[in-house]
């Protein structure tokens with residue numbers, strides 16, 4: 001019997017991952033709050049609002065019944081905006097099956113608690129950490145929905161849990177690797193969004209590839225510094241969930257974080273940039289929680305600090321360059 005998987009969130013990634021799971025042979029139920037979107041997915045096999053132009057496998061059935069979607073799932077995957085997870089899932093505490101696995105597909109850090117999404121899911125749903133997995137990598141939804149060849153990382157403390165989730169999503173175009181470094185995989189996904197905002201700002205301000213490569217490389221250095229301080233394996237950041245996702249997100253016009261940064265770099269207000277971009281650009285909020293996390297642990301994250309200053313403290317984007325370049329010189333490896 002194939003695995004029963006529920007995916008929460010009918011956004012670009014929840015819908016795409018549901019299609020990946022169906023293509024891999026799972027029985028898939030996709031939960032969304034919007035009746036119109038749910039009806040179109042089930043009967044029209046499309047999600048025009050969040051994934052236009054994509055034909056979904058007929059096996060993806062959508063529902064507005066959240067309780068049923070959570071209760072019946074052997075694997076429960078969550079793809080909501082990070083800052084909404086606690087509010088949406090708190091009423092479902094204790095409803096996940098005793099043998100169920102919970103999977104975070106999200107790339108954010110919660111404001112107020114500075115928790116990673118796997119931590120929030122475990123706490124809110126009352127599921128022990130060893131049954132919570134994370135999927136993260138260079139996974140731009142639109143390309144995967146078009147079945148372009150892609151790899152990802154499934155991370156769980158318990159290798160057998162990671163393997164179980166990997167088996168659910170592996171197909172001819174989607175190749176999951178496993179990893180037991182949940183902290184590293186999850187932080188790689190969340191912090192690269194902030195670096196993509198900075199790269200976008202540089203691009204929008206007219207800078208070229210040297211500047212972008214500098215931000216990407218120094219961005220990887222600060223992701224690695226934070227991650228290792230929090231117990232991650234530095235090797236994870238050289239992998240798909242680190243460098244891989246950083247490159248994809250910082251280079252692609254499909255990335256919402258990159259696009260939003262470019263709007264800000266070109267002189268738009270944050271509010272205008274959010275509207276012009278559309279969709280969930282997690283870095284806009286997570287930059288604050290990541291910076292707080294870094295400060296609490298004494299980790300220097302100058303690019304993240306500059307993004308917070310531009311987006312939330314009124315620093316003109318032109319002054320960001322000066323702020324970063326006038327820092328005391330140091331050894332590259334420090």
Ligand SMILES: NC(=O)C1=CN([C@@H]2O[C@H](COP(=O)(O)OP(=O)(O)OC[C@H]3O[C@@H](n4cnc5c(N)ncnc54)[C@H](O)[C@@H]3O)[C@@H](O)[C@H]2O)C=CC1
Nearest residue numbers: 010011012013014033079080084106107139140141279280
């Ligand atoms: N789009 C992509 O290429 C990828 C996205 N991700 C991550 O997946 C997560 C979700 O992103 P997307 O699906 O792209 O976002 P999206 O912006 O396309 O969709 C978000 C969905 O959440 C729903 N939603 C928002 N607030 C809600 C609430 N309070 N209750 C119920 N539903 C709510 C919206 O109606 C929408 O359907 C983010 O953490 C993102 O970083 C990860 C990998 C790839």
Ligand SMILES: O=C(CO)COP(=O)(O)O
Nearest residue numbers: 137138139140255256257
């Ligand atoms: O995480 C992503 C690709 O791996 C998607 O990036 P954006 O959220 O910036 O669109």
